[in-house]
Amino acid sequence: MGAAGSKLEKALGDQFPEGERYFGLENFGNTCYCNSVLQALYFCVPFREQLLEYYSSNKNVADAEENLLTCLADLFTQISSQKKKTGVIAPKRFVQRLKKQNELFRSYMHQDAHEFLNFLLNELVDILEKEAQAAKNDAETSSPPEKTANGPKNPQANGVQKEPLVTWVHKNFQGILTNETRCLRCETVTARDETFFDLSLDIEQNSSITSCLKNFSSTETLNAEDKFFCDKCCSLQEAQKRMKIKKPPHILVIHLKRFKYIEQLGRYKKLSYRVVFPLELKLSNTVEDADSEYSLFAVVVHVGSGPNHGHYVSLVKSHNHWLFFDDENVEMIDESAVQTFFGSAQEYSSNTDHGYILFYESLGANNKS
Amino acid sequence: MINTANGMISTSSSSANAQSPGLKTYFKTPEGRYKLHYEKTHPSGLLHYAHGKTVTQVTLAHLKDKPAPSTPTAPSSSFSASSGVRSAAARWLGSGNGSRALGFVGGNGGGKSVSSTSRMGSLGASSSSNSMTNTNFDGKGTYLIFNVGDTIFISDLNSQDKDPIKSIHFSNSNPVCHAFDQEAKDGHDLLIGLNSGDVYTVSLRQQLQDVGKKLVGAQHYNKDGSVNNSSRCTSITWVPGGDGAFVVAHADGNMYVYEKNKDGAGDSSFSVIKDQTQFSVAHARYSKSNPIARWHVCQGSINSIAFSFDGLYLATVGRDGYLRVFDYSKEQLVCGGKSYYGALLCCAWSMDGKYILTGGEDDLVQVWSMEDRKVVAWGEGHNSWVSGVAFDSYWSSPNSDGTGETVMYRFGSVGQDTQLLLWDLEMDEIVVPLRRGPPGGSPTYSTGSQSSHWDNVCPLGTLQAAPSIRDIPKISPLVAHRVHTEPLSGLIFTQESVLTVCREGHIKIWMRPGVADSQSSNSETVLSTSSKDKALLSSKVGSSSYKQ
Numbered sequence: 044m045g046a047a048g049s050k051l052e053k054a055l056g057d058q059f060p061e062g063e064r065y066f067g068l069e070n071f072g073n074t075c076y077c078n079s080v081l082q083a084l085y086f087c088v089p090f091r092e093q094l095l096e097y098y099s100s101n102k103n104v105a106d107a108e109e110n111l112l113t114c115l116a117d118l119f120t121q122i123s124s125q126k127k128k129t130g131v132i133a134p135k136r137f138v139q140r141l142k143k144q145n146e147l148f149r150s151y152m153h154q155d156a157h158e159f160l161n162f163l164l165n166e167l168v169d170i171l172e173k174e175a176q177a178a179k180n181d182a183e184t185s186s187p188p189e190k191t192a193n194g195p196k197n198p199q200a201n202g203v204q205k206e207p208l209v210t211w212v213h214k215n216f217q218g219i220l221t222n223e224t225r226c227l228r229c230e231t232v233t234a235r236d237e238t239f240f241d242l243s244l245d246i247e248q249n250s251s252i253t254s255c256l257k258n259f260s261s262t263e264t265l266n267a268e269d270k271f272f273c274d275k276c277c278s279l280q281e282a283q284k285r286m287k288i289k290k291p292p293h294i295l296v297i298h299l300k301r302f303k304y305i306e307q308l309g310r311y312k313k314l315s316y317r318v319v320f321p322l323e324l325k326l327s328n329t330v331e332d333a334d335s336e337y338s339l340f341a342v343v344v345h346v347g348s349g350p351n352h353g354h355y356v357s358l359v360k361s362h363n364h365w366l367f368f369d370d371e372n373v374e375m376i377d378e379s380a381v382q383t384f385f386g387s388a389q390e391y392s393s394n395t396d397h398g399y400i401l402f403y404e405s406l407g408a409n410n411k412s
Numbered sequence: 413m414i415n416t417a418n419g420m421i422s423t424s425s426s427s428a429n430a431q432s433p434g435l436k437t438y439f440k441t442p443e444g445r446y447k448l449h450y451e452k453t454h455p456s457g458l459l460h461y462a463h464g465k466t467v468t469q470v471t472l473a474h475l476k477d478k479p480a481p482s483t484p485t486a487p488s489s490s491f492s493a494s495s496g497v498r499s500a501a502a503r504w505l506g507s508g509n510g511s512r513a514l515g516f517v518g519g520n521g522g523g524k525s526v527s528s529t530s531r532m533g534s535l536g537a538s539s540s541s542n543s544m545t546n547t548n549f550d551g552k553g554t555y556l557i558f559n560v561g562d563t564i565f566i567s568d569l570n571s572q573d574k575d576p577i578k579s580i581h582f583s584n585s586n587p588v589c590h591a592f593d594q595e596a597k598d599g600h601d602l603l604i605g606l607n608s609g610d611v612y613t614v615s616l617r618q619q620l621q622d623v624g625k626k627l628v629g630a631q632h633y634n635k636d637g638s639v640n641n642s643s644r645c646t647s648i649t650w651v652p653g654g655d656g657a658f659v660v661a662h663a664d665g666n667m668y669v670y671e672k673n674k675d676g677a678g679d680s681s682f683s684v685i686k687d688q689t690q691f692s693v694a695h696a697r698y699s700k701s702n703p704i705a706r707w708h709v710c711q712g713s714i715n716s717i718a719f720s721f722d723g724l725y726l727a728t729v730g731r732d733g734y735l736r737v738f739d740y741s742k743e744q745l746v747c748g749g750k751s752y753y754g755a756l757l758c759c760a761w762s763m764d765g766k767y768i769l770t771g772g773e774d775d776l777v778q779v780w781s782m783e784d785r786k787v788v789a790w791g792e793g794h795n796s797w798v799s800g801v802a803f804d805s806y807w808s809s810p811n812s813d814g815t816g817e818t819v820m821y822r823f824g825s826v827g828q829d830t831q832l833l834l835w836d837l838e839m840d841e842i843v844v845p846l847r848r849g850p851p852g853g854s855p856t857y858s859t860g861s862q863s864s865h866w867d868n869v870c871p872l873g874t875l876q877a878a879p880s881i882r883d884i885p886k887i888s889p890l891v892a893h894r895v896h897t898e899p900l901s902g903l904i905f906t907q908e909s910v911l912t913v914c915r916e917g918h919i920k921i922w923m924r925p926g927v928a929d930s931q932s933s934n935s936e937t938v939l940s941t942s943s944k945d946k947a948l949l950s951s952k953v954g955s956s957s958y959k960q
Contacts, residue, residue, distance in 0.1 A: 247795070249829050249899055253775045254795040317899065319797055319828055321754035321773035323733070327881060334880050336753055379663075379713075388830075388898045388915075 051129050051366075054375045059128060060362040066122050067371035069133040075370055076156040077138060077148075079355035080163070082368040083341035083402050085119060086359040087294055093211040094119055101174075111163065112170040114140040131371045156343050156355050157241075157298045157400055164216060164240045171210040207238075216240045218292035221330060224265070226273040227281040233274070236289060241296035241400075248316040249388055252297060252324065252401070260286050260328035288329045295326075295337050295403040302350040311350040313397075317386035320401055322378070337403035344384050345399040356396070358384065439893035441834060444925025449909060452567045452919040453574050454560045466586045466607060467901045468917035470558040472569070473592035473602070473616055554906075555616070557602070559587040560917035564604060566620065569921070581625050584608060591658070592616065593650040600631060600672050603658055605645025609637045611660050613672050633660075633670055639680055639703060640666060647716045651740070652723035660703075661714040661728065668703035682706045691736075693743045707743070709736060716758045720765040725782075727768050729756035734875055735770050735780055747785040749876035752776055757797060758902075762821060763805040767837075769823055771798025777825045779837060779887075785872075787879055789837065793889040796829035800902035804834075804910075824910060825889075828899035832912050832922075833889040895920055 051065060068078040085091055098116035114137040122132055142149045145162060209217075222235045244255040262285045265271045271282035299318055302311045324337045340360045347353020356369040358381060365381065367374045384398045437448040554569040564587050565576035585608035593601045600613035604627075611633040622628045634640060643664035651657040656672040665688075680701035682694040685708045694706045712731030719726050719740070726740045733755055736748035754773030761768055767788075768780040777791030777798055802824055809820035821837040898914035905911075910922045 249796055251773075251775055251796040251828070254829070317828070319773070321797075323753045323773075325753045325774075325881075334878075336878075 049129070051373055051375060055364065058364070060364075063128075063361060064122050064125050065129045065361070065366060065373045066125065067131045067368065067373050069131055069135075070370040071133075071135070071138055072151045073153055074134075074138055075355040076154040076159050077141065078134070078370055079343045079357040079368065080156050080160045080400070081115075081118070081134065081137075082357045082359055083343055083400070084115075084160075084163075085122060086341055086361050087215070087402060087404070089404075090212075090215050090294065091119055091123075093215070095123065097211065109136075109140065110170050111137075111140055111144055111166045115163075115167070129373060153352050155302070156345070157243075160296070160343075160400065161240065164212060167212050168210055171212060172208050175208055175210070213238075215294045216292055216296060217290075218242075218288060218295070219290040221287050221289040222284065223287060224271055224282050224284045226271065226276060227283065229273060229275050229280075231273065231275045239292075241298050243298045243300055246299050246301065246314060246316050246318045250316070250318055252318065252320040253327075255299075255318065256326065256328055260288075286328075288326055291326055291329060291335065291405065293405050295324075295405070297401040297403070299397075299399055299401070301345065301397060301399055313345070313348060313350050313353075315348070315387045315390065315392065315395065315397060317388045318398070319382075319385050320398060322381070323406075324403055335405055335407040338406050339381075339401060340404050341402035342381065342384060342398045343400040343402075344396050346396045348395050353395070355399075435894060435897070439832075439891055439922075441891050441925070446910065446922040446924060448920055449923040450569075450572060450921040451574055452556055452558075452569075452576070452921070454558075454563070454565050454576060454579075454917050466559065466561060466588050467915045468558050468560050468913055469589055469902055470556055470904065470911065470913040470919055471590045471592050472904050472906065472911070473555045473557055474594060475553050475555065475617060475620075555620075556911075556919060557590055557592065557616075558913065558917060558919065559590065562586050564590065565917075566616075567919070578620060579625055580619060580627050582606065582627070585610060589645055589648045591649050595653075596650075596656075599656065603648045603650065603660075605648040605660055607644050609634050609640055609642040609645055609662060611645065611648070611670070613658075631672065633702065634668070639668060640664065644713075646714055649717055649719055652719050652721060654723060659717060659726070661709075661717045663713040665708060665710045665712055665714055665730065667707040667709060667714060667717065667728070669705040669707070670703045674700075674702045674704075680704075691745055705743075707738075710734065713755075715756060718759050718761055718768075720761045721763055722765060725761075725765065727759050727761065729759045729770050729772070731755045733772065733878070735759060735768065735778070736875070737768065737780075737782070745873045745875075747782070747872070747874070747876075749780070749787060750878040751778065752790070752878055752881065754797075757799050758801050760802045760823075762803045762823075767803075767821065769801035769803065769825070771801045771825055771827070773797050775827070777801055777823075777833075777835065786876060787884055788839075789887050790884045791825065791833070791835055791887050791889065793833050793835075793892055794825065794827035794829050794831060796827050796899070798825050798827045799900055800826040802903050802905055804905040806905060806907045824903050824905065826895075826900035826903045826912055830894050830896050830898065830900060830914070832891075832893050832895045832900070832903065832910070834891040835887060835889050837887065895922075 052059060068081060070078060094116050098113070098120055118132070118134050118137045125132075141159075141163075144166065147162075148154055148159065207213075217238050217240060220237050220239055222237065224233045224235075225231070226233070242256075242259065244252070244259055246255055247258075262283050264281065264283055266281040270279035271284070272278070273280045273282065297320075301314045301316075303314055304310070305312045320339065320342075322339045324339070325334060326337070338360075342358040344356045344358065345353055346356060354369075356367065358376070359366045359368060365376045365378050367376045367380075383394070384396050386397045387394050438445045440446075556567045556569050558565050558567070562582050562585075564580040564582070566578040566580075567573070567576040571577075585606040587604050588607050589605040591603045593603075600615050602614050602616045602619070604612045604614070606612075612627060612630045613633070614627055614630045618629050619627070636642070640662055641664075643662040643666070645660055646663055647661040649659055651659060651669075657669060658672065659667050659669050661667045680696050680698070680703055682696065685692060685694075688708075688711050690708075691710075692708045694708070696702075696704050709728050710730050710732050714728050714730045717726060717728045724740060725746065726738045728736045728738070733751040733753065734748055735751075735756060737746045738744060739746050751770070751772045752774040756770050756772035756778075758772075759768055759770045766782055768782065770778045770780065771794075772778075775792075775794045775796060775798060777794070778787050779789040779791070780786070781788040804822040804824060807822035809822075819839055823835050823837065825833045825835070827833070895912045896914040896918060898916045898918065900912055901915045902913045903911060908924055908927045910924070911919060912922070913919045
């Protein structure tokens with residue numbers, strides 16, 4: 044371990060980024076799903092910085108009651124404050140807390156990294172919302188710090204929830220989808236908004252993320268058994284439906300639906316399809332022409348041929364270097380090595396390392412929301 | 413939908429892109445059917461561990477009877493199909509197919525059951541290759557040169573044999589790019605660039621004459637990365653009319669210019685690159701050194717380079733997403749621009765030098781106008797990255813009888829979506845969409861947007877930012893055809909055909925409408941080897957060897 048660390052330090056030499064820490068995470072028996080996602084989140088710099096900031100400014104709250112948020116903040120603080128630049132850390136408290144919190148993750152079975160990410164982000168939001176609510180009840184005088192930051196942006200979430208609180212987790216990951224339905228009789232367009240932390244995309248063999256996103260937003264016709272009730276026509280009508288991105292998130296998380304339920308088999312099967320993802324991406328399925336560019340900074344990779352076993356690793360871009368995190372081990376890799384995680388064009392391939400969750404960060408920070 | 417092969421099931425959502433069968437052996441265009449004529453591949457038993465890491469490229473090489481003393485005919489470089497091809501084709505097709513039966517045994521790869529026989533087939537092919545070589549080497553012939561793993565294979569374009577007639581192994585590193593000089597009057601005509609950065613020049617004829625499996629009579633450059641710290645070769649090309657000069661592009665963003673008539677690398681050192689972000693050209697300090705110049709083009713890899721047919725301009729595309737066009741002799745940047753997003757992977761010139769095609773990771777085929785110095789059209793139709801683009805210089809527009817004032821171009825593209833797309837580009841039809849204005853909004857005249865200076869040609873020597881999606885006219889493909897089961901890596905137009913190649917080293921030759929018809933039933937037999945009744949037909953052709 045120590046040797047591996049020094050190897051990475053040697054590889055980076057004097058290019059080792061100032062103040063950065065590259066630490067592997069110990070595996071407590073099938074906790075690679077957790078480790079791989081944690082590394083991706085740690086190297087999501089705005090998220091990390093805001094978490095650390097939150098932690099340092101809410102120290103007293105953290106002492107009071109342990110929850111997943113404080114455990115995560117504690118872990119990130121632990122990593123970032125290490126004296127050594129590389130090494131291994133045991134995310135023991137976090138994993139224990141996770142297992143306490145959710146029975147799904149309690150067993151030693153192989154878990155789904157996407158499910159974990161989703162659970163974690165929602166849990167963090169819940170905790171922050173509860174805290175804000177408590178603070179509000181405590182003293183009406185001081186307003187919660189996050190709420191007003193993005194003032195004019197708030198009304199857009201109309202009808203989603205009553206007075207949604209925009210936490211820093213939202214600001215990083217939340218985007219808004221709009222589900223447009225056009226009645227083919229009266230041409231009225233009904234739009235329904237929903238928020239998301241990640242986009243789950245259906246995949247096809249030998250396709251690209253661009254193409255999967257296009258399919259995600261392709262027009263679907265509602266007819267026959269599946270007609271749409273038009274409020275204006277007051278009856279069931281044929282309609283066209285499509286999903287568009289109304290507000291692109293700052294951090295775009297894309298989940299490839301590699302685990303597919305096969306009815307004939309009565310179980311899930313892993314799709315090893317080759318789906319290429321570019322290092323830079325733009326969303327073309329937005330309501331307005333956004334043209335804002337995203338840059339890939341992390342990939343959670345599923346290793347293995349089936350859904351119920353295997354392993355998770357992650358690729359992370361930090362200060363223009365790509366790193367490979369495999370539980371305890373951290374290695375430097377060439378940017379071109381990212382290509383080896385696209386998937387296989389043939390069904391029976393020896394390569395089973397497939398990109399599963401992609402993390403893109405928006406480059407045009409001021410450009411768009 | 414159940415696909416019961418080996419008990420595995422593929423779902424209906426995937427069936428559109430299902431593995432292997434279902435590939436048609438023809439596709440229709442307005443001018444008629446293109447038919448699969450021949451397939452070329454390599455002995456599958458030779459796949460090495462490192463195989464997956466290199467992508468197959470294919471080069472077309474036409475060896476003439478004798479070194480032509482005169483007339484460097486219009487388009488120099490590799491693709492001169494001409495009448496020589498036809499006569500050669502006739503020769504091969506005319507001969508009985510008894511002796512060629514072995515070629516079929518290699519089969520279409522795919523199933524495990526085939527692999528044992530295909531190894532057998534490959535043995536047969538290699539043993540027969542010597543005699544083939546001897547009959548063929550100093551006659552005229554058109555050859556396909558392609559790299560797979562650590563090997564360069566050479567196939568006879570016009571024979572039915574699937575298997576190559578020659579293989580050249582590289583022990584040190586994998587060959588990744590190559591180029592052939594059609595007009596070489598003497599000496600070496602074939603360039604080979606390696607993953608290790610090493611570069612070789614050889615004589616193709618000499619390789620065909622030799623019976624061994626090693627490169628013979630080669631000149632070796634950048635040995636052990638002596639010039640550039642072993643940065644991978646990415647693209648290699650002869651300078652048209654350059655009297656033996658050639659350019660090698662590397663993954664570190666540099667290009668090196670060599671001269672084949674000069675002795676191998678002497679001491680070639682170049683000044684340190686002062687600013688990695690800036691384009692710069694450095695000349696060798698010593699007159700004896702080879703390479704003679706280093707062009708620092710960009711940060712990150714140069715993925716592909718291409719000379720205009722007159723040799724005046726050199727286009728490069730790379731990891732940073734920029735197309736750059738240089739005046740080669742002046743060593744100056746003329747123009748260029750960025751992709752919509754992501755790296756650019758390939759580029760190609762029109763014959764008249766007016767347009768450049770690029771393809772890349774935004775799934776788009778871009779048409780760049782040299783006159784306007786900007787992107788004039790985006791081709792939308794690929795479902796994955798665009799890995800190969802080419803103009804069809806043999807195609808003549810139906811209204812090109814001199815009266816029509818519109819110039820039409822035909823071009824093709826291949827992608828990692830396994831598709832070949834054909835496109836027609838009619839310049840008059842392309843309307844600037846900005847004039848229409850977006851529905852319900854005012855045109856964006858924001859700073860840096862292309863639209864604000866649509867009418868002004870961009871200043872010389874500047875690079876343009878990525879265009880906005882609204883500002884570029886879109887075109888749709890004429891034909892989209894799935895040609896392989898693997899992602900594609902390139903295509904070449906010849907007078908008689910379109911050639912497609914996939915990353916794994918399988919080549920298909922699609923005869924143009926009219927051409928294949930005249931070549932009768934023989935080609936039909938070849939076609940059917942890839943379809944379902946393959947076993948039946950190939951047993952008819954060469955039953956004894958197939959049954960093994």
